[in-house]
Amino acid sequence: xxPRNFTQANSTNKIQLQIDRSPDICPVCHSSVVPIETNTDYxxxxxxxxxxxxxxxxxxxxxxxxxxxxxxxxxxxxxxPATHFVxxxxxxxxxxxxxxxxxxxxxxxxxxxxxxxxxxxGYRRALEFLVKDYLISQYEDEKAKADIRGLFLGRCIEKxxxxxxxxxxxxxxxxxxxxxxxYVRLWEGKDIKDLKNLIALTVSWIEMELRTLxxxxxxxxxxxxxxxxxxxxxx
Ligand SMILES: [Zn+2]
Numbered sequence: 001x002x003p004r005n006f007t008q009a010n011s012t013n014k015i016q017l018q019i020d021r022s023p024d025i026c027p028v029c030h031s032s033v034v035p036i037e038t039n040t041d042y043x044x045x046x047x048x049x050x051x052x053x054x055x056x057x058x059x060x061x062x063x064x065x066x067x068x069x070x071x072x073x074x075x076x077x078x079x080x081p082a083t084h085f086v087x088x089x090x091x092x093x094x095x096x097x098x099x100x101x102x103x104x105x106x107x108x109x110x111x112x113x114x115x116x117x118x119x120x121x122g123y124r125r126a127l128e129f130l131v132k133d134y135l136i137s138q139y140e141d142e143k144a145k146a147d148i149r150g151l152f153l154g155r156c157i158e159k160x161x162x163x164x165x166x167x168x169x170x171x172x173x174x175x176x177x178x179x180x181x182x183y184v185r186l187w188e189g190k191d192i193k194d195l196k197n198l199i200a201l202t203v204s205w206i207e208m209e210l211r212t213l214x215x216x217x218x219x220x221x222x223x224x225x226x227x228x229x230x231x232x233x234x235x
Pocket of ligand 1: 027
């Protein structure tokens, strides 16, 4: 790569530096790219920065490549802003629990920082919203809804979740989730990945149930009669 003249602090003179490499992944959309260089750069106290723009039309965001400088060479360290992948939750699940989708996304952001201790607590909180919002959507009775809101998560699952598959996975997710918040870890050898897997399974079973309920509503058990026909009772 040709050397680049960087703007300097406290000097009108530019400083020429060799750049070891340009970024090849956009930190915003995470795509492999040849980024568009801008004229904005800066060098001070052994650090150099260049502003780039993502060439993908769907992204087109600016980002900053940060370099450390030694012996006239700028070495690429990282690109900012460091964004993370957000899991897209199934539509039906996100509809009954927008808070779950939101908190889960925040936990993923924490995990990407990496703030894994905080992320675990976030995933546990997301699970509680998922299970409780799902249950509240399933019960008509206001007393039951109030009970669901107030109960500890484990007790809530035990008492109110009727679907055996949801119960099986949600219960285990809650066990691992509690390990993320409590002082003593009961499930040695299990970590945040196992918790995320169990939450994903819980989401899948809840989605299957919601989709099945939708189908039942759309196509009830009674087969409609073709126009102009009568059944054997003459109806
Ligand atoms: Zn991009």
